Amino acid sequence: MSLLTFTALLFVGALLAGLLGALTGLGGGVVLVPLLTLGFHVDIRYAIGVSLISVIATSSGAAAAYVREGFSSVRIGMFLEVATTLGAILGAYLATVVHTQALAIIFGVVLLYSAFLSWQQSRKPVPELTKGSPWSDKLRLSGDYPGQDGKRCKYEVENIPGGFGLMFVAGALSGLLGIGSGAVKVLAMDRIMKVPFKVSTTTSNFMIGVTAAASAGIYLHRGLISPGLAFPVMLGVLSGSLIGARYLVRAHVAVLRVVFTFVILALGVEMIINGVTKWF
Amino acid sequence: MPEEHKGHFDDRTMETVMGRLLQIGVLLASFVMLVGGVLYMRAHQVMPDYRVFEPGSMALRHVGGVVKGVAAGDSAAVIQLAVLLLIATPVARVVFALVAFGIERDKLYIAVSAVVLAVLFLGFLRSQ
Numbered sequence: 001m002s003l004l005t006f007t008a009l010l011f012v013g014a015l016l017a018g019l020l021g022a023l024t025g026l027g028g029g030v031v032l033v034p035l036l037t038l039g040f041h042v043d044i045r046y047a048i049g050v051s052l053i054s055v056i057a058t059s060s061g062a063a064a065a066y067v068r069e070g071f072s073s074v075r076i077g078m079f080l081e082v083a084t085t086l087g088a089i090l091g092a093y094l095a096t097v098v099h100t101q102a103l104a105i106i107f108g109v110v111l112l113y114s115a116f117l118s119w120q121q122s123r124k125p126v127p128e129l130t131k132g133s134p135w136s137d138k139l140r141l142s143g144d145y146p147g148q149d150g151k152r153c154k155y156e157v158e159n160i161p162g163g164f165g166l167m168f169v170a171g172a173l174s175g176l177l178g179i180g181s182g183a184v185k186v187l188a189m190d191r192i193m194k195v196p197f198k199v200s201t202t203t204s205n206f207m208i209g210v211t212a213a214a215s216a217g218i219y220l221h222r223g224l225i226s227p228g229l230a231f232p233v234m235l236g237v238l239s240g241s242l243i244g245a246r247y248l249v250r251a252h253v254a255v256l257r258v259v260f261t262f263v264i265l266a267l268g269v270e271m272i273i274n275g276v277t278k279w280f
Numbered sequence: 281m282p283e284e285h286k287g288h289f290d291d292r293t294m295e296t297v298m299g300r301l302l303q304i305g306v307l308l309a310s311f312v313m314l315v316g317g318v319l320y321m322r323a324h325q326v327m328p329d330y331r332v333f334e335p336g337s338m339a340l341r342h343v344g345g346v347v348k349g350v351a352a353g354d355s356a357a358v359i360q361l362a363v364l365l366l367i368a369t370p371v372a373r374v375v376f377a378l379v380a381f382g383i384e385r386d387k388l389y390i391a392v393s394a395v396v397l398a399v400l401f402l403g404f405l406r407s408q
Contacts, residue, residue, distance in 0.1 A: 003327040043333040053363055057309070060302035060369050067299030074295050078377055078392050085399040092403070100333075140388065209302065209370035210396065216367045217404040220360070221341050227359035228328055231317035234366070238310060 003228075006040075011232040013039060018058060018240025023247070024260040025201065027208075028237045029055045029179040030114055033107060034267040038274065042229065044103050048095065048178030049224035052216045054237040055180040059209035061238055062245060071145045072202040076157070076195060079141060080167045081207055084185070085214040087171020092215035095176050096222070104275030107177050111268030117183050118261045132156025132194070145199055155196050163193035167207075175215035180208040294380040298373050305369030309362045316358030323355045371400055 001009075013035050014028070021028030029051050036047035066072055095103070136142045136156040144152040157163070166188035170181040182204050189200035219225055339345035340360045349357025378393040 001327065003324055004321065006327055007321065040330070042330040045333050046330055053366055056366050056370060057306055060306040060366075063302035064299035067295045070292065072295060074291055074298070074377065075389060078374075078389060078396060081374075081396045082392060082399065085396055085403070089399065089403045140386075206298075206373075210374060210400070213367050213370040214400050214403045216363075217400075220363060220367070223338070223341050225360070225363055226328075226330065227316070227320060227340070227356040228324070229330065230363060231313050231320065231359050234362075235310060235313055235317065238306070 007228070007232045010036075010040065010229065011236040014054070014233045014236025015240040015243075018054075018237035018242075019244040020240075020256070020260055020263075021058070021237075022062075022241040022244025024118075024257045026114065026118060026257075026260060026264070027055070027180045027182045028058060028241060030111060030264060031267060032233070032237065033178060034111070034271055036229075036233070037104065038267070038270055044100050044107075045095075045224055046226050046229055048103070049219040050226065050229045050233045051178035052174075052212050052219055053225060053230060054234050055174075055178070055212045056209050056216060057234050057238045058241040059180060059205050059212070061242055062205055063209070065245060066202040066205050069146075069198075069202060071196075071198045072206055073141075073143045073195075073199055074206075075139075075143070076141050076189065076199070077203045077206045079139060080164065080185075080188070081210050083164045083167035084171035084174070084207055084211040087168040087173075088175035088211050088214035089218070090168075091172035091175025091177075092218040093175075094172070098176070099279070101275045101279035103177070104271050104278075108268045108271030108273075108275060110173060110177060110179070110181075111264050111271060114183050115261050115265040115268060117187065118257065118264070133158045133160060135160050143199070145196060153196070155194075155199070157193040157195055159192050159194070163188045166192060171211050171214070174208075174211045175218075178212075178219075180212065182208055290380070290384050294377065294384075297380075298376060301373055301376055302369055305365065305372060309365040309369065312365060313359060313362035316355055316362055319353075319355035319358055371397075374400065 017031045017035055018028040032051045032054060033047045036042040037044050132142065142156045144154045147153040170184035170188060173184060174181045185204040185207055186200045189195040189203065190197050340349060340357055343364065346357050346360045346364060350361050374393055374397050378390060378397060381389040381393055
């Protein structure tokens, strides 16, 4: 394969990953690493490095649109970023000591879990408003968001230590595997802290960029961000996600989500099998 | 907005500016990335072997080396500059938050933003 063909294929693959990621709200990062390792036979460490910077690009690129909606909470985000950035540094450190095939297997397991979360989320009931923990006001995490009738809906949060702890795990996964781990971040806010779903998803988007930046510097310094891979992948994922965000309203999201869930499931199985057979 | 307390209004303004900041950062990084990519394709014909990991050039692993490379017209250095800009974008957002919370005189969140910023720098410094 010539360099030009390889680069062009990478760009198209990354574009599709970004497009599907944006349309389904699951992010392009989860399919990018399997695409690069299984599809293009790139060493997983290169794949993770390049995925990490694509994650920063998509999260920052989508930020302005998310702000316009008026759901995100800068305080919840900043508070929990303490946990995710610390986790990210631990994850980036762990990436150096973990065997590459083990990385592939862990990645596969995370994919399977993401598929499970995505399946579960599509059938979850609307959570009822709760009286939050007293620390919700003390830490100024309580807030409000625009409701359907134009009034602002107030919310409080609960189980802050639980959310903080899971955010640390989300950060570690991000630093270890080069993914945004948006699904885990939403889980921590939405399920554990009882932050309203829309607030959770938009706030998570902001946190993804900062979390990835915490470990990206370490990856860059280790020489893990390869220029020849970085430019087609980053530009591809970013274009794909921006196109996806634009057509989000018109697409059949429910169908796409099911399809994407199966894609993730299949990739997860493939990553695990591939990791195990190459290791032993 | 009389029925809303002041803090909230300031938070919204802060978030709007943050959104713009991130957008500008990504736009700038993408532009540099595109230029670097075109230069890279013109300079390289042979495909590197990505199947086996081989740490990239030492020179392109820190800011000084990247700047020197860009000055020398090295296409890989231009791409790494785009990567640095990209990494700097969310960091700039945290710096801005620190300033904005300062204007709001929110001591708790000045401290929280400062901790996040410190962790980010810890990551960069540890890797030097």
